[in-house]
Amino acid sequence: MRRRAALSFIVACTLSACAHQQTPAALPGMAWSLHEVEGEGAKLAFGQPQSDNVVLMLSCAPRSGEVRVSANASPGARPELELSSGSRSARYPAEVAPGLGESVLVEAVATARDPVLQRFADSGDLAIAVNGRRTPVPGDKAKAKQFLTTCRA
Template identity: 30%
Template sequence: MSRLKLIPPLLSVAALAACATQPPTADLSPAASAPAPTPGYDWIRNTDEPPQQALVYGMAHSDEVKLQLFCRPGSDTLDLAAILDKPARQLRLESGGDTETYRATFEEAAISDGYYAQARASTKDPVFQRFRRLGWIAVWDGDERHAYAARPAALAEIERFFAACG
């Protein structure tokens, strides 16, 4: 066999060996870039007002609330409420690369500085399905992004909320 005929197979083997010896790359999946929980804040599920379910991001036993999700069990519909620094006619949410923008109404917040924005959404929207899996969602307030990440113990409450909502 001629030496020239051996060159293509040897090049193929060398190329495969080079691929196999590359250092591992960083995990660029949305879960790998998840925000860390904020000290003192978490997702809290409230079932005190049947039949309505509520999932609230804030400080336990306080009026410090950043985002609220409400539903009637089995409805697939979410009522959203967020406290924003700036008035907004849209509520923009993001989770793990999925982004949705909802038409919102707003008014001055009564219990805190800022504005109370309200919108309606579906539990089936990709941003909420991603939030359900990852345990964090971000709210855009103008050009500022505020991420609301769950502590590990709250992940089960997020799942229970979405399971109840439908």
């Protein structure tokens, strides 16, 4: 599952990996999309619709209680990822793996009941930081709540 999620994210970032050398910024027209594929679990991605330009991907196996957070970053990224929503924030140890082009893939695991993800489900607002570069993403409360409900054990 871990390799499949990483591969899915790398494929989704094919175009953006070449264009963005750091955690990409949210651009006008970007939105959340929610997908659940049998055998792959639920995926909540923020990026440009109908494209491979993905800023952030959250994935989980249904009712696993774990959420994998993935973002692409520049080479030399620290093995740490920070999520924040409203007044809540949390830092997670991460794995850094080669991505496509010059980018790297930064992945961390959170629990679906972490306070920052609870706040995300309540508000839809979330920001991610890699190497200290914070990228806020506009909210979609309905998709955030549906995704986290699927993930909770």
